[in-house]
Every structure is written in C-alpha cells, then in structure tokens.
Amino acid sequence: MSGSRIDEAFADGPAFIPYLAAGDPNIESTKEYVRALVRGGADIVELGLPFSEPIAEGSTIQNAIVRSLEGGMTPDAYFDLVEDLDIGVPVVCMTYYNLIYRYGEEEGPEPFVRRAAKVGIDGFVVPDLPAEEADPLREACDEYGLDLIFIVAPTTRGERLRRIMDRVSGYVYVQARLGTTGARTDVSDQTDTSLGRLDEWDVPKAVGFGISEREHAERIVTGGADGIIVGSALVDIVAEGDTDDGTVAERLERKARELKEGALAGGESRPQPERP
Amino acid sequence: MSGSRIDEAFADGPAFIPYLAAGDPNIESTKEYVRALVRGGADIVELGLPFSEPIAEGSTIQNAIVRSLEGGMTPDAYFDLVEDLDIGVPVVCMTYYNLIYRYGEEEGPEPFVRRAAKVGIDGFVVPDLPAEEADPLREACDEYGLDLIFIVAPTTRGERLRRIMDRVSGYVYVQARLGTTGARTDVSDQTDTSLGRLDEWDVPKAVGFGISEREHAERIVTGGADGIIVGSALVDIVAEGDTDDGTVAERLERKARELKEGALAGGESRPQPERP
Amino acid sequence: MSQSKFGRYGGQYVPEALMPAIEELEDAYQRYVLENEEGFVDDFRARLRDFGGRPTPLQHAEALSARYDREVYLKREDLLHGGAHKLNNALGQALLAKYMGKERIIAETGAGQHGTATAMACAHLGLDCEIYMGERDINRQRPNVFRMRLNGAEVNPVTTGRGTLKEAISETMRDWATSVEDTHYVIGSVVGPHPFPRMVRDFQAVISEEARDQVIEKTGGLPDSVLACAGGGSNTMGAFHEFTGDDTDLYAVEAGGSSLEVDEEGGVAPNSASLSTGSEGVLHGARTKLLQDSDGQIMESHSVSSGLDYAGVGPELAHLVDEGRVTPVNVDDDGALESFHRLSQLEGIIPALETAHAFAFLEEEYEDLGEIVIVNVSGRGDKDLESVIEETAERDIEGAPDMDVFQGGL
Amino acid sequence: MSQSKFGRYGGQYVPEALMPAIEELEDAYQRYVLENEEGFVDDFRARLRDFGGRPTPLQHAEALSARYDREVYLKREDLLHGGAHKLNNALGQALLAKYMGKERIIAETGAGQHGTATAMACAHLGLDCEIYMGERDINRQRPNVFRMRLNGAEVNPVTTGRGTLKEAISETMRDWATSVEDTHYVIGSVVGPHPFPRMVRDFQAVISEEARDQVIEKTGGLPDSVLACAGGGSNTMGAFHEFTGDDTDLYAVEAGGSSLEVDEEGGVAPNSASLSTGSEGVLHGARTKLLQDSDGQIMESHSVSSGLDYAGVGPELAHLVDEGRVTPVNVDDDGALESFHRLSQLEGIIPALETAHAFAFLEEEYEDLGEIVIVNVSGRGDKDLESVIEETAERDIEGAPDMDVFQGGL
Numbered sequence A, B: 001m002s003g004s005r006i007d008e009a010f011a012d013g014p015a016f017i018p019y020l021a022a023g024d025p026n027i028e029s030t031k032e033y034v035r036a037l038v039r040g041g042a043d044i045v046e047l048g049l050p051f052s053e054p055i056a057e058g059s060t061i062q063n064a065i066v067r068s069l070e071g072g073m074t075p076d077a078y079f080d081l082v083e084d085l086d087i088g089v090p091v092v093c094m095t096y097y098n099l100i101y102r103y104g105e106e107e108g109p110e111p112f113v114r115r116a117a118k119v120g121i122d123g124f125v126v127p128d129l130p131a132e133e134a135d136p137l138r139e140a141c142d143e144y145g146l147d148l149i150f151i152v153a154p155t156t157r158g159e160r161l162r163r164i165m166d167r168v169s170g171y172v173y174v175q176a177r178l179g180t181t182g183a184r185t186d187v188s189d190q191t192d193t194s195l196g197r198l199d200e201w202d203v204p205k206a207v208g209f210g211i212s213e214r215e216h217a218e219r220i221v222t223g224g225a226d227g228i229i230v231g232s233a234l235v236d237i238v239a240e241g242d243t244d245d246g247t248v249a250e251r252l253e254r255k256a257r258e259l260k261e262g263a264l265a266g267g268e269s270r271p272q273p274e275r276p
Numbered sequence C, D: 001m002s003q004s005k006f007g008r009y010g011g012q013y014v015p016e017a018l019m020p021a022i023e024e025l026e027d028a029y030q031r032y033v034l035e036n037e038e039g040f041v042d043d044f045r046a047r048l049r050d051f052g053g054r055p056t057p058l059q060h061a062e063a064l065s066a067r068y069d070r071e072v073y074l075k076r077e078d079l080l081h082g083g084a085h086k087l088n089n090a091l092g093q094a095l096l097a098k099y100m101g102k103e104r105i106i107a108e109t110g111a112g113q114h115g116t117a118t119a120m121a122c123a124h125l126g127l128d129c130e131i132y133m134g135e136r137d138i139n140r141q142r143p144n145v146f147r148m149r150l151n152g153a154e155v156n157p158v159t160t161g162r163g164t165l166k167e168a169i170s171e172t173m174r175d176w177a178t179s180v181e182d183t184h185y186v187i188g189s190v191v192g193p194h195p196f197p198r199m200v201r202d203f204q205a206v207i208s209e210e211a212r213d214q215v216i217e218k219t220g221g222l223p224d225s226v227l228a229c230a231g232g233g234s235n236t237m238g239a240f241h242e243f244t245g246d247d248t249d250l251y252a253v254e255a256g257g258s259s260l261e262v263d264e265e266g267g268v269a270p271n272s273a274s275l276s277t278g279s280e281g282v283l284h285g286a287r288t289k290l291l292q293d294s295d296g297q298i299m300e301s302h303s304v305s306s307g308l309d310y311a312g313v314g315p316e317l318a319h320l321v322d323e324g325r326v327t328p329v330n331v332d333d334d335g336a337l338e339s340f341h342r343l344s345q346l347e348g349i350i351p352a353l354e355t356a357h358a359f360a361f362l363e364e365e366y367e368d369l370g371e372i373v374i375v376n377v378s379g380r381g382d383k384d385l386e387s388v389i390e391e392t393a394e395r396d397i398e399g400a401p402d403m404d405v406f407q408g409g410l
C-alpha cells in the first residue's frame, strides 16, 4: 500500500480528482476533455466505464452513460482509450462489478485487472462492490499492483468501517452525503463527521458526491480532506456542449482550475497533514 | 260467466281482436285508429294501458308504450279515452298489475275495476298476473261484472291449466308460442297443441302472439280457435305513420278487414262449434 | 313447499309462460337446496370453498376502529372469486340449473358484478351463458363487460329506458319467456318471483353464517350492529339472515343518490332508496317497496354505483323493514365517494362503490352503532376505477387523491 | 446469521451506503422472522389470514383435468387481497419495517402487482409509501397505477431505459441510498442483495406450505409436478419451497417472449428467460443468471406480461436450476395469450398474463407431468384486460373471443 502512483498524487498537498464518463459523447472527445482537466490541475483522473445499470449514479451521470453506450463504448474500447491517453497523472477506472466480472474468457475479475494494468490503469472504484464481496478483486489488484479504492458512506461506522479500511488502498472515497452522485449547491454537514471518523487511518481521504464549486472544495479540504472528487459538475459541462463561454474543453479546464484552487486554498488554511 | 258483452262477441263466428297501445302516439289518434279497426271488422278491442316495465312485450309494443308514456298517457287519461270511444264493441283493458294495484285511494284492485266498469270497459288481460295472484282482481271483476281473461302458455298444462280455466271468463288468451309479443312471419306448431289441450273447456279460445297475416288467421281458426288477437302487426302500422299507401287509419282498416276475412275463411273450413 | 310471501310482500307476478318453470324451480329448490338431494348442498359448499375462496375473513379494521372509537369488523366478501358476494348466488343457481338439467343460463346485470359472477360460474360448470346489461351500465362498467366475454359469455346490450338494471331485468325475463324450457334465469339479487328471493337469500346466508361464528370467536359475543349496502338486497340479506334472531341492529344502507326528492314529471327518482322512500307495488315478479309515481309507473332510479341503481328491493327486506327488524338508512353519492377514498387510504381496501355506501353510513352515524360493528364489504372497487375518476373529478371530494394525471381515463 | 449465498449465487453487491441498512435488515430478519421475536410471525400470519384472505384454496380443475387426462390442481393465489401472491411478501416486509421502526416504504413495481400489494399493505399498516414504476409499465398497467394512488401511495415514473422493471429497481435503489435511515425498501421478488432473496422466499413459502397440506388432504399423496411462472421468481420459490425435499418435479416457466434469439447489437433480448438462456453475472445486488451481452451489459428484456419482463432472476432459483432440482422451461407470448383465453373460458378464472405462462406450459407438455399436477395461479388478470385486448387483436389467437367491440380500449 505504499509508493503507488496514486499515493504520490497526494504527496504535494490536496488532490483534485475529476470524473468523466468515458466515451461521452465519443472517444476522441473524452481524450480531449481529460487532457483539458489535467491542464487545469487534475492530480488523478477517474474515468467511468459505463454500465447499463448504474445504481449509484444520479441523473447527470446516468445520462452521460446513456450517451456513451449509444456511442458504442465497450470495455475493450475503454482500455484502448486509456492506453492512448498518456497524461502523466494516474487513472482510476470507475465501473460496476458485472463488467469486471464478465470480462475475458476465464472466470472472475483477474482478466479485467490484467488488461487494466497493461493499459496503464492505476486503480478501481466499484460502487456496487462492498468490502464483503471484494476479496477476489482485491487479490487480483494486489497481483497486478493496482489500488482498490473503497467508498465509505455517512452510514459506515464501527466494525464495517474497520473492515473497509483494512482493504482500501490508494485513497478512501468519502461519500459526502447519502444518495447518488450529482452536483449540489451546498456542502453536506455529514462530510466533517465522516472525515472525523477516519482520523485514525493514514490513507488519503478524498471527498466526493455533490461538489460543484470552488468554495465547496475549499471548505472540504479545510475540514480535513486530502482530495476532492468532482464528477457531475464536469459532466454537466460536457452535456451542455460548446457555448459562447467557450468550448467544452476550455470550460472544463477553467472549472478544473477553479476547483483545484479551492482545494489548495483549503489546504493552506489548515495545518498540513504529516505524510509518511 | 254468461251473457257478458264479450261472450256475445264470439257468438257469430270467429272473432277478430285487435290490440293497440292507448295514446300511441296520442289520445285523439287512438280514438281514430280504434274506430278504423272496428270498421274493418273488430269484434273486441284490446286497448293497452301502458306500463313502464312491460315484461311480456316485444320491441314493437315496448316502443309503442314509450311513445304513449312520452305523450303523457296516464290511467285517468286512459279511462277518459275509453269513455269517449263509443264503438259498439267490447273493450278489454290490457295492462300490468302494478297500475291496477296502485290506482285510487283504497288498497287493492277494486278502485281501478270500479272506474273501469264506469267508463265501459268489459274485461282485463294482465300479463304479469298468473292465476296464483289473481284472486283479489277476480273478486273485484265479479263485483262489477267484468271479465278476467287469462293467458295460457304453451307450457301451461295439467294442474296449472285447470287452475287457470277455473278462474277465466270472457275468453282464454291462448299464447301461440313462447316468448313475447311481436309480429312473426310463420304460425307456431305449438298453437294446435295448445288448442287441443283446451278442448274440454267451453270458454272461447282466442289465439295471439305473432299473428300478422290473413293466412295465419285462417290457419289458426281452422285449427280450432274461436278468435285471433293481433297486436304488433297493427302497432307497426301506427309506428310507420301515414304513407303513400294511405293514412294510418286507412291502412289499419284494410289490415283489419284482411285479418277478419282470414278468420272467417278459417271458420268456414271447419265444423262450426256449438255455442250455448 | 316453501312460503311464497314475506308478510304482505313477495309472490309470483310473472307471465304465465314462466310459471311452469318457476314451479319446476320451486321443486328443485325444495329438493336440492332445502333437502340436500343428491348432495347438492355439499357440492355447492365445496365449490364455494375451492373455486370461490370461502370462508372469507372477518377482519378487525384497525384504523376504522381507532377513528370511530369502537370495534369495527369487516366481512371480506370482496375477496370472493370475481370480487363480490355475487358469486355465492350465481354459483348456487348455476349449479342448481345443472342439477335440473338446464343447459343455458341467462342473467341480468347492473354493475356487471352479477354478470361476471354468473359468467365465471358458467365457465366453471360448462354451461352456456348470456348476460343482459343496460347500455348505460355497459359504458359505466366496461372492464366487467370484457371479463364476461373472456369467460365465454355473450353480453346483450339493453337499450330501452335509461339502460340500467331495471331494463336489464325486464329484458332477461323476456328472454326467459321464450327460452324457458332449456334455460335457467339466474337472477342477481333477492328479488323476482318466489322462490328467487328465498333461494338467493339462502345462497347468500353463508355470509352471516360465517360472520356470526367469526365474531363470536373474535370477541366472545354478538355484534351490536351489522351494516350492509342495499341494492336488490342480496348482500344485505346474506349479511343479516343469521342475525335476525339475535339482538343485533341491522342497517340496510341504500343509495341516496343526488337527492331524495322525486321528479314525478320526469319520472326520475335521483336515488335508489326504495326502502327509505318507496311505496308498495308490484315489479319484476314480486310485491315489494318501489320507486314509483302516483300512477304506479316505475321511476328511473339513480346512484353513482350501478349495482345499487334499481327502483325495487327484495320483498323480505321490505317485510323486515315493516316489522322494524331492519332499519333502512341512506347516504348520498358524495358520501359514498368520500368513503371510497377513505377506506382505500385508511385500510388498504378499495371497496366497490356500492359497498362504500355502508362505510359512509358508518362515518355519519358511528356513535349510535354500539361497541361492535360489522360492515359487509360486499365487493372490491376494481370495476369502479373509471367511474371514480370521473365522479371524483366532478366533485370536491374530501381526502381524494389528485386525479389530474388520470384525466382522460385509465 | 443466515447464509448470504445459494451455491455460487446471491451475495450483497450494493453501494456501501446501503450496507448498514442491509445489516440492520439481516438482523431484523433473524430476530423477527426466523426467531419470531415479539410474536412477529404470529402477527404476520394473522394479518395474512384476516386482511389477505389466507389460506387460499387448492382447487381441483375439472375442465383441465379432463382435457389433459390427469388431475390438475390450482393453487389460487389470485384470490389473495390485491389479486396476486405479491401481498404475502409486501405485507411481510411492510410489517417487518414497522417492527424495525421505519416510517417510510419504497418499492419498485413491474406489472404493478407488487406496487399495489405494497400500497395496500402500507395503507393497512399506516406507513408512507412511494412506488417506482417504469413509464412503459405505467402505460401498460394504468388501473394498477390508479389503485396505488387510491391507497395513498405516490407513484414515481421512471423514464430511463425502456421503462420497465429493471429500471424501476435501479431507481428504487437510488432512492434507498438517499433515504436509507428511515426507509425500508420492499423489494418485490426473491431478488436483490441478501437477505432479500431468502426473506422474500420465506414470506412466500406459505404458498407451498398450504399447497402441500392441501394436496395430501385431497389426494392422499404428493404431486408429481408443480408449475409456476418465473419473473423474479417469488411465486415460483413460494410454490416450490416446501416441495424441494420431496420427489416432485418443479417447473419454473419463464417468458419466452417473441423469440429466444438475442439482438446483441440492439441490446435487446425479446424474452425474459434468464434461467433458460441467461448467463452468470451481477445485477441489483446479487450474483445470478442474467440476460446480458458479451460485455456484461444488461439486456432489455421483453414479455407480453409486465410482471415477467425482467433480465434477472432470484439467485436461489438459479442455484436450484444448476443443481437440477428445478427445471427451467419457457413459453412464448402467443402461447401465454392462448392460455389466458383458455383458462378464462374453461375454468372461469381470468389469470394474470404472467400466470398464463404456466398454463401454456401445461398445455404443451402435460403428457410428461405425471398424474397429479399443481399449477400456481399467481394472480388474476383484471390488471391485464387492456393489454389482452391489444395483444389479442394483433395476433391470431386460437379460441379468443371476438375483440371487435373493444377496439379502442375499455
């Protein structure tokens, strides 16, 4: 659990982790958008591999997934996309377990992980895979040196929390509020409590679900987060398309910069965490 | 059970008994139509007092009843109509029991019968009043010297037949076939059998239900009937209104003549019954 | 032979052509139903159980009991196959017809519940079936028309008059007068000539037989009152019969329609409250209480519920009212609709609009009904959804859900 | 704690936010359902009896027995309150939620039967209720939508995907992920994460508990085969559970839809036969057999019956099929429609279109089903009238009544 590319991404202060649905609306655009986000300051990129039943997503990302699937996105196309990216920051694959489980000829998650490692993916977030069912994927990740990021929810406590934190690597995805993904206009009070519960663990804590503004980013990092994850606010920009305000790529870069600045500002207003 | 005006109507050979719904389409017309029928040879007139639930009638007479009720026909209007008629042949009131039962202030059929007698009605046919329920009406009729005609159906046999024939006066209404009133194009085979069953009784037998043509009339009288009752075929003419073929009254008179001739022809082709 | 009258009511006022069939039926009723010849009654009970789903529960209604601060029990005839108490009678008569060797069944229907029950019973027993239904009712109760057709029955529209139950009965009697030799007329309520009122009551009495045992088992005693809606009165008599010897108050809840006033001129009584407001007369084979004008012409009745929309009522019920044993009461269309929504929301039971009348009376008069009240849930409301949408939209019904999405029908 | 897997199937593949609620539910299931804490099971059984109408009959089907020359028995779940077996589960879970102190119930529904059952149970128990339903299903099952509204439930249309059951389940899970602290998700079949498949089966097992006793009482022995239609599989598991230890053949009849062929390109499987043609995968919380493409994307399923229109199936059923204990079979839309009409006409029972699938299999394969056959009549067809009119008119269905008068709908 040390020395992965993901770990390094948290080394220089609070990380900004944008999410996009791969293939929304097509493969070439995704490459362009990801690069724009990196230019804007992304430290890690979460790239969604669309699944037809995205039970953890709100309508913004659901719609992105529909666009992507209609554009012909498949696991193989996804891997090719990542292979082509070459962006210099770690890529985390966010998808649902069935796609991982079904991939390849052999049974289980191993073929998927093997291929992911090969194309340069650094870790996974699998929203429908709680710690209880994660052992096969955890093993395959270990074998190929990939991180397996778990989500902790506001409802995760005590024994459960321990079970998850025993298995997590890369960072822990702190779900800022109950519910599904989706941009909000406020910061949930649950966030600070959730972060507090994680004090005793040394793994980086990245907060997601609902962050859409510079101020959110700042407040959350001030509250103790090591990173912020932003998805729907960016997917909204993709969905809007080019406007008078700039192309999608331009606006993504601008938004990324703004959020990253928020995170940095938050980082300065609190005692820097000791990093190992 | 002797010497009533109805009995006399059967004295001179087979009787022709037309039926019309009183007040169809209005009172003045009914008077005109009844007189036309008498000119055509009617020996007795059955004049229907319309009841809202005529369960024994087919659609022809149902419609006539609707027209009459919509024209404002009531029991009192009916009595006035009959009182005005002055046609020289007996009038039989055909109606349903509720109108008889409800009439007047006192309970039971007596007020209705009293008034009927006063306006010159000679008898009743009440299709929904079987022998079992007829005693109160029979008594009132006896009191005022009116005949109470019963219907015998093709299904009426044995004990039932006896019970009816014990109570009948004027004539017995032989229902030519099962079902409701309505003009037909054939003569039912049931008719002869029904007539046969009545041989032992000496009261006049008039056959109705479905007779519409001269030939029917002839055949039925040949078969032993003492009279024929014709309703729907005449009501059809009323419903049609005046045509190129003549006014309603003219056509009713013509039809009556034709049917009466049929009856007479039938009478000649069989041994005349002995009359007391 | 059984008595043809109940006090001054009842009798056999039918065309002579039908009398032999009625005598045959009296005989069959005596032998099969009263004397259990050939095990008819056992067969009937077994079919009611296995095909019909008897016994139906007597349910303690928690929300209503709390609302009215007394123990309210529901006799759940809505759970009977077909969705109403009507099957008790339809199955009994269709089976009797089969024992009598009849091959064809005819019946009238108002709400369509008796028609569907008869069609189901005939399909179950392999009998031919034709149903007469007023054209207006056909339009008010389309799903039931379709269900009858699905069960293989013919549905004959009746276009005379206002096209409701009264006309349908008249028309079925006309068919019977033609077809009487091989056909049995399965009349749908405790109306018509003897022996129908008595026989239909006997078939429906299973309701109170069960309910009486059940209420004793659940409460240790008898109910203070029993409530049932009354159209022709079959669920009423079924729910009351076994209690008539007890000290239980019996309420027959009629449809007050839109008003108890009568339009003599138009021949319309905008209600179906023959027990409450009617007068003695003869209709459809029996002397009973009727809605009629001063001449004796039968009025067009009205109710928001097709199954109560009838100008007459069973002669036995008329007699029990005269005797003071049954109390006739009535509630109006609005009250019935309100109760329809109330029961749906509070108890999770969507009642027939007919049934809803009994609950409307409960709402109005619960204070006088004693500690233990049984309401007969004569049927379920699935057949009424379309009517409820329309009628609720026309009114301002307390507690109704927002109907907007259903404008334009289902 | 109970086992979370059935062989290789089952498990708990859900977002972490839900896991604490699922653990809480496991605990409540253990205590209340398995150990009858606070008399939960007694309370549940009493309500099933009095509110639900249990036991339902096991009826000897005379016409079908003659037609197939063997003894055919019908387990009459169509007589349960609400019109389908669904209430067994909905009432069990809603009651459990009440014991757990939850105030709000959410549920998904396909045919609307689980939604109506849940809405009824919630009205009965005084719980708030919201139902998610695919927009397409809302249009196919309007009367059920209205019934839910009448019972005071909100009905939330789900517009993603093809707007059927799969999408409704996903959307309900999303709601639950937000509301998990005060809300219980009443899942509608033996699907979803552990403990749902086991718990729903336990609530539905009353079907086979009764049927096993009843068939022994009626025939002196056990049936040679039991047939039940399989969507998610709750009526199937309910009808099979108590027979799994016996020597009785168990047939899960799936919807063959219009074809068993799959359109990989379009992402559509024009059937819902996941047991017969599906492959292993993870959906809606469990590992089970699924209709999916070679990438693992879930296919849009199809069936003429909304209630079977689902790409997955209960994990226990998948396991029993792998073990050879349950035989998966399927019949197509046409066969189901034909059987719908056949049962309506021959037995006087209008079945749900879902249920009709089991009868279609009986018609096709009766020769191999042995002497005594039980068919589980999972529901009644009142909700399907509109669909049947449309679908029958589109096809040339043997034995269907003339539909002309119903063109344009009910």
Ligand SMILES: Cc1ncc(COP(=O)(O)O)c(C=O)c1O
Residues within 6 Å of the ligand: C084, C085, C086, C110, C111, C112, C113, C114, C188, C189, C190, C229, C230, C231, C232, C233, C234, C235, C236, C306, C307, C308, C352, C354, C355, C378, C379, C380
């Ligand atoms: C559910 C229901 N309740 C009551 C009635 C009224 O009939 P009766 O008074 O004969 O029970 C009907 C008639 O169709 C009905 O369908």
Ligand SMILES: Cc1ncc(COP(=O)(O)O)c(C=O)c1O
Residues within 6 Å of the ligand: D084, D085, D086, D110, D111, D112, D113, D114, D188, D189, D190, D229, D230, D231, D232, D233, D234, D235, D236, D306, D307, D308, D352, D354, D355, D378, D379, D380
């Ligand atoms: C009548 C009926 N039968 C069967 C089903 C299929 O569900 P399951 O397989 O869970 O019993 C449904 C679902 O709605 C239904 O309504």
